[in-house]
Amino acid sequence: MNKAMQEVLFDFIAKYVSLTADEKNAIVSLDIFHSFKKGVVLLKEGQKSKNSYFVLKGCIRAYYVLDGEEKTTAFYTEMEALTPPCVISKTPSEYYLNCIEDSIILISNSDMEAEMNSKFPKFDLMCKMLAEELLAKQRIDFDEFKTSSPEQRYLNLLQKRPDLIQRVPQHQLASYLGIKPQSLSRLRARILEKSKQ
């Protein structure tokens, strides 16, 4: 993996804890950096897994297949982490994960995390802070989804993750916003019309 991606990771970690040169070397030696081409499926429905993911570059999509139809529930982009619920519950996955762009992703599991934690206790601290942040962020996202109209959800996304609207196919975006693709088109047209006035 190229040095640039390592630096991206170290810059991210530095927001939480400081790393020594030894610690940086230990991270690199863990062999957690992986490249995936657009379209690669990382996890399938029914599959068991121990893996957590952290996106350094690219985009992971989470989706369910319900009655033969894909329902997209999440997009994970740069500096976002996810542990699929099936990893925690130790049951087969209920959803799929795929890369919707060429991506560079860190993959770790609890054994690797235990190894890191035993070497660097502050790693545990970072994981705790990350988990707390994730919990809060996810709670806010869920609350906003529940309390917003489809139009508000779209405007909210436009404000918070404008890049996503460019990067993601419209039908996946519609599903993610909990609306039908044709509703999304109408909604976008309406917003565009308002902005012209």
Next chain:
Amino acid sequence: MNKAMQEVLFDFIAKYVSLTADEKNAIVSLDIFHSFKKGVVLLKEGQKSKNSYFVLKGCIRAYYVLDGEEKTTAFYTEMEALTPPCVISKTPSEYYLNCIEDSIILISNSDMEAEMNSKFPKFDLMCKMLAEELLAKQRIDFDEFKTSSPEQRYLNLLQKRPDLIQRVPQHQLASYLGIKPQSLSRLRARILEKSKQ
């Protein structure tokens, strides 16, 4: 606080880590058990807080006031924990928390958690396991909400948390399910009708 509630807590903790008598005494001495009457507001919009909550008995409701209207987003009942997002972000709260039943609630903050962690390292382990479980559960709840129709959401609740349907006022339940109170009434009538056939 009565012994019975302490035992409820110890039984819950025992699912994660084993506790010695000394550790149990230390927990009791922390003075984290609190009783609240139905209707008490624990947190207000605009307020800053460092508190996390764990429900031993009763029910905490989370709600926003948007355009003068209450929007209920969560109910926390027995053995459920919450840390409001404002505690993590260190910003004023965006929502309210109140007790919708007489409740017995553990209240802790990061200072108390740090004290516990320094005395009993396995406490940290328990918090980590709890945070992981919560993250997974919340993710699943959000995904189910996104991918379900209002009727599916109601049936899902009926299966997962049947007690809630009895305990919670209908207009709060409707808001929690993301539907209008009259839609919930119609939906319930429809389900009842089907079950008779």
